[in-house]
Amino acid sequence: MTTARYAALLLPSANRVYAEASLGLLAAELEILAGIAGPDRVRDVATDHLGGVPYVTFVADDLGEREVRLLANASTLYALFRVEGDALHPVAAPRLDRLDDDLVTIPKYAGKTNEQFTRLLLNVTVAASASADQMLDRPLRVLDPVCGRGSTLNQALLYGYHASGIDVDAADVEAYATFVRTYLQRKRLKHTVSFGPLRRDRKVLGKRLEATIGLTKEAFKAGDVRVLDVVVADTRRVGEFFRQGSFDVVVGDLPYGVQHGSRGAKGDLQRGPLDLLTSAVPAWTAMLRPGGAMGLAWNTHVAPRAEAAAVLAGHGLEVVDAEPYLRLRHRVDQSIDRDVLVARRPATGRAAR
Numbered sequence: 001m002t003t004a005r006y007a008a009l010l011l012p013s014a015n016r017v018y019a020e021a022s023l024g025l026l027a028a029e030l031e032i033l034a035g036i037a038g039p040d041r042v043r044d045v046a047t048d049h050l051g052g053v054p055y056v057t058f059v060a061d062d063l064g065e066r067e068v069r070l071l072a073n074a075s076t077l078y079a080l081f082r083v084e085g086d087a088l089h090p091v092a093a094p095r096l097d098r099l100d101d102d103l104v105t106i107p108k109y110a111g112k113t114n115e116q117f118t119r120l121l122l123n124v125t126v127a128a129s130a131s132a133d134q135m136l137d138r139p140l141r142v143l144d145p146v147c148g149r150g151s152t153l154n155q156a157l158l159y160g161y162h163a164s165g166i167d168v169d170a171a172d173v174e175a176y177a178t179f180v181r182t183y184l185q186r187k188r189l190k191h192t193v194s195f196g197p198l199r200r201d202r203k204v205l206g207k208r209l210e211a212t213i214g215l216t217k218e219a220f221k222a223g224d225v226r227v228l229d230v231v232v233a234d235t236r237r238v239g240e241f242f243r244q245g246s247f248d249v250v251v252g253d254l255p256y257g258v259q260h261g262s263r264g265a266k267g268d269l270q271r272g273p274l275d276l277l278t279s280a281v282p283a284w285t286a287m288l289r290p291g292g293a294m295g296l297a298w299n300t301h302v303a304p305r306a307e308a309a310a311v312l313a314g315h316g317l318e319v320v321d322a323e324p325y326l327r328l329r330h331r332v333d334q335s336i337d338r339d340v341l342v343a344r345r346p347a348t349g350r351a352a353r
């Protein structure tokens, strides 16, 4: 058995996002990703300074190529090294990314969920789901029930997953549709795309953006495409647009209860996230496959963790209330203290509706 010590270097930009919380968040995320490979695959996770530079360090026995490929996806990991004495040996850590990462970095707008945090949220949710061990192997199905201008959808597509979303704000979805169209053309990715009224029984129910994307030309020709499907409608109606029990994960960054930018008329949207959660969780839960997981980020200033967790548990979900998931909370700014709740739909039996 080879026991080795590793050092993970943080992306320089992580400090801008999370300030002093960044190392702790990377440590927690690495532990969660390692947990996909098995219990206690990494131990003695700590923060350390090597040559005056901060690192997250850990110890692992016989760390295999597949485990490294899991860890490589940590949202703020810049580089991984094996530590021998004073020397750092680079470890090749290829990310899962199937498209260029400018897909998640180009969009910039008020109210955007930061792309590193979005990746973390998706990672930790997938890790808690029954699909975790297929994270690297299969196009998972991701639903963001409050998708805004598509940060989660883009991250899902970056991983080569299928992405579905719903948001009540038509302007957000329209802006996202424009971005997607331009991006796919500019990158010369083979695709189909449409954005128009969604009709049923001659009634207009909302608007829908639909795209099919080939990760390569050959894949597109062979009909191997990723599906992007976004609806403008109230999230509580999600069951009218997407098939029940069809998503591996439901991932969303809930409204923060603070106004972003100057768009006033969000009406109903500005109610607390707890109200939204209470009324929408039954519909969101029904979207999950058995064993699927829901990962939600929200502002603890407007809803305490225990109350949000109680809503999820009240609908038959198993809340992951254990280490290292309890170490994901961090301050965003004066008005936002963000936390992450992850919960699983039981693998057998039906979740309460």
Ligand SMILES: C[S@@+](CC[C@H](N)C(=O)[O-])C[C@H]1O[C@@H](n2cnc3c(N)ncnc32)[C@H](O)[C@@H]1O
Pocket: 111, 112, 113, 114, 145, 146, 147, 148, 149, 150, 151, 152, 166, 167, 168, 169, 172, 233, 234, 235, 236, 253, 254, 255, 256, 268, 269, 276
């Ligand atoms: C924090 S934002 C999500 C931002 C998104 N992750 C992004 O980066 O573009 C929360 C979103 O929830 C949406 N929302 C709030 N209430 C909703 C409802 N009842 N139905 C659908 N969407 C809702 C808002 O329109 C807003 O876009």
